[in-house]
Amino acid sequence: MQSFSRVKKAKFAIPDGDNIEKEGLVPQEANAHHDLEYYQLQRSHQVLKRWIIGLAFLLAAALATLLFLLIKPTSTRTSPVPNFPSLPIKFEQDERFAPLISQESDEAWSSMMPTGDGFIVIDNPRSFNLPPGQESSRGELYDISLFHQLHCLSKIRSFVSTMKQAIGRNDTQEINEIILDPMQNHMAHCFDYLRQSLMCHGDMTLEWPRTEPDGRRFVVDGWHIEHQCKNWDSIMEYMKEKAG
Numbered sequence: 001m002q003s004f005s006r007v008k009k010a011k012f013a014i015p016d017g018d019n020i021e022k023e024g025l026v027p028q029e030a031n032a033h034h035d036l037e038y039y040q041l042q043r044s045h046q047v048l049k050r051w052i053i054g055l056a057f058l059l060a061a062a063l064a065t066l067l068f069l070l071i072k073p074t075s076t077r078t079s080p081v082p083n084f085p086s087l088p089i090k091f092e093q094d095e096r097f098a099p100l101i102s103q104e105s106d107e108a109w110s111s112m113m114p115t116g117d118g119f120i121v122i123d124n125p126r127s128f129n130l131p132p133g134q135e136s137s138r139g140e141l142y143d144i145s146l147f148h149q150l151h152c153l154s155k156i157r158s159f160v161s162t163m164k165q166a167i168g169r170n171d172t173q174e175i176n177e178i179i180l181d182p183m184q185n186h187m188a189h190c191f192d193y194l195r196q197s198l199m200c201h202g203d204m205t206l207e208w209p210r211t212e213p214d215g216r217r218f219v220v221d222g223w224h225i226e227h228q229c230k231n232w233d234s235i236m237e238y239m240k241e242k243a244g
Contacts, residue, residue, distance in 0.1 A: 085234065087231050089229040118143055120142060121136070
């Protein structure tokens with residue numbers, strides 16, 4: 001008799017409907033969550049980008065405004081005297097100004113003073129917050145510092161010249177009563193005034209020693225050296241126009 005072995009039926013687990021549904025939703029939920037994160041990140045990036053661009057525009061506008069204010073000439077002048085151009089000028093020895101006692105030298109020094117002896121008329125001085133000037137028929141007069149300085153230098157020269165002549169005459173009374181006593185305060189003023197004037201302008205031009213005939217270099221006389229100087233002709237023309 002033919003025998004037959006029992007074939008065992010394979011057992012298959014029938015998935016629960018809920019499990020099928022859950023298993024199908026897991027990857028979908030993960031993808032949706034990933035898409036949401038990407039969208040939020042992209043949105044944040046766009047917002048940040050707009051902020052950066054806006055900030056850049058604000059900084060550029062602020063910088064442009066600052067440059068405009070720095071470059072724009074001010075409409076409120078603090079002085080009625082204009083700014084004169086500077087020129088490169090070499091200092092050279094001028095023998096006309098060197099002698100203490102010489103008609104030519106006296107005339108050279110006198111030529112340095114403009115019409116009005118350095119005083120000019122200022123129209124509407126209160127608009128420049130100036131204190132009252134010296135009254136005149138043309139208006140209020142004000143002294144230009146440059147010519148006050150030259151006046152002092154000229155007076156010192158005159159003082160030394162007069163002293164030299166008095167000493168030559170060996171006249172002690174003249175030296176004390178006519179020269180020293182009357183001029184003492186004026187000379188003290190001029191020395192201090194010129195000191196402060198030189199310190200104020202502070203010419204920092206470099207100077208080097210001249211070459212002696214034997215080739216040595218140790219004396220600095222300041223000649224043949226270029227400086228940046230105000231245009232003297234322009235200054236004298238202005239003084240002529242504004243003279244009191």
